[in-house]
Amino acid sequence: MNARLNRTPNGLPNRQPHRLATIRSRTAGALSAGALLASGFLAAGLSALWTAPARAQSPAVLNLYSARHYSTDEALYANFTKATGIRIQRVDADDAGILARLQTEGSSSPADVVLLVDAARLWRAQIDGLFLPVKSTVLESAIPPTLRAKTEADGTTAWFGFSTRARVVVYDKAKVKAEDVDTYEELAEPKNKGRLCTRSGSHPYNLSLFGSMVEHMGPEKTEAWLRGLVANMARAPKGGDTDQIKAVASGECGVALTNSYYLARLLRSNKPEDKAVVERIGIVFPNQSSWGTHVNIAGGAVARHSKNTAAAVKFLEYLASADAQRYFADGNNEWPVAKGVSFDNPALKAMSGGAFKTEVIPTSVVGMNQVKVQQMLDRVGFR
Numbered sequence: 172m173n174a175r176l177n178r179t180p181n182g183l184p185n186r187q188p189h190r191l192a193t194i195r196s197r198t199a200g201a202l203s204a205g206a207l208l209a210s211g212f213l214a215a216g217l218s219a220l221w222t223a224p225a226r227a228q229s230p231a232v233l234n235l236y237s238a239r240h241y242s243t244d245e246a247l248y249a250n251f252t253k254a255t256g257i258r259i260q261r262v263d264a265d266d267a268g269i270l271a272r273l274q275t276e277g278s279s280s281p282a283d284v285v286l287l288v289d290a291a292r293l294w295r296a297q298i299d300g301l302f303l304p305v306k307s308t309v310l311e312s313a314i315p316p317t318l319r320a321k322t323e324a325d326g327t328t329a330w331f332g333f334s335t336r337a338r339v340v341v342y343d344k345a346k347v348k349a350e351d352v353d354t355y356e357e358l359a360e361p362k363n364k365g366r367l368c369t370r371s372g373s374h375p376y377n378l379s380l381f382g383s384m385v386e387h388m389g390p391e392k393t394e395a396w397l398r399g400l401v402a403n404m405a406r407a408p409k410g411g412d413t414d415q416i417k418a419v420a421s422g423e424c425g426v427a428l429t430n431s432y433y434l435a436r437l438l439r440s441n442k443p444e445d446k447a448v449v450e451r452i453g454i455v456f457p458n459q460s461s462w463g464t465h466v467n468i469a470g471g472a473v474a475r476h477s478k479n480t481a482a483a484v485k486f487l488e489y490l491a492s493a494d495a496q497r498y499f500a501d502g503n504n505e506w507p508v509a510k511g512v513s514f515d516n517p518a519l520k521a522m523s524g525g526a527f528k529t530e531v532i533p534t535s536v537v538g539m540n541q542v543k544v545q546q547m548l549d550r551v552g553f554r
């Protein structure tokens with residue numbers, strides 16, 4: 172945590188919301204400096220004052236720190252540049268890498284916009300004061316309150332979700348029955364012994380799922396459940412989600428967890444080897460008859476020390492526009508979050524049957540449970 176920040180009673184930094192106002196007043200200050208110049212006060216210091224706001228407002232380049240690792244996003248950024256003339260300069264890293272970098276850079280960070288692919292990490296970054304909460308009626312009206320940070324008393328919001336992804340189950344149709352794997356709980360039952368494959372337990376996608384399980388079942392049952400998952404593993408955790416899907420198709424694993432967009436990517440592929448994978452696997456959206464499938468958010472925020480706030484907000488508003496939202500669905504196989512956006516992704520429709528029940532829990536809770544979950548993973552030996 173950054174001890175330099177003032178905190179509100181709920182632990183959130185309370186200096187940030189005034190940043191926009193600060194920028195505006197700095198511009199006003201520069202104008203009065205201009206008046207001084209006109210009246211004969213020609214000093215080097217004043218000319219520096221005069222140029223600083225002009226740089227701050229220049230929209231030519233937007234520095235984007237992104238954990239979105241999807242090559243199809245290039246078109247998304249190119250369209251923004253085409254529409255606004257603002258060029259995007261990107262730094263790519265995973266969520267943890269971006270948060271660490273923002274912490275290290277502090278107030279000298281060039282970041283204007285931060286994109287993360289996990290709800291708990293968005294929450295963590297907010298708590299650590301890495302975001303600049305902003306007020307945007309465009310974002311507030313486009314994005315449902317459940318998919319963005321809580322709006323503060325001063326009307327600002329720290330981050331916004333732009334797309335969702337479900338954590339679903341894939342299974343080997345030849346060996347496993349759908350009804351044996353259609354809840355998260357069953358993956359830990361003895362009937363699935365030797366079948367389960369998964370990426371590392373401490374990957375954000377799993378940490379968020381496990382954090383949501385704590386919310387649904389309580390910590391004791393969740394720890395027992397995690398122990399059951401470890402007991403059922405077909406192999407030690409390794410690889411990414413696509414590797415798990417392929418390992419199910421090859422017969423090495425009977426069942427695995429994956430984010431929905433990896434699956435949709437294979438469903439839409441024309442490669443014969445991908446078609447063969449899809450042929451072999453079944454897909455389940457877990458917990459449809461109880462609390463619903465776990466859904467994570469990819470989202471973004473204005474960076475705390477952005478020198479380009481107006482352009483940063485413009486970029487976030489662009490991500491909430493119908494065109495960009497459709498792009499999340501059709502380009503990267505995620506579900507759009509903006510109200511009333513229609514999309515035409517046959518894979519998303521095919522695998523979910525059009526609509527499915529999602530869990531309803533506060534994102535902040537999933538974030539808060541993560542320390543607890545990591546300790547459980549250590550205790551049960553889930554690497």
Ligand SMILES: [Fe+2]
Pocket residue numbers: 288430
């Ligand atoms: Fe991913």
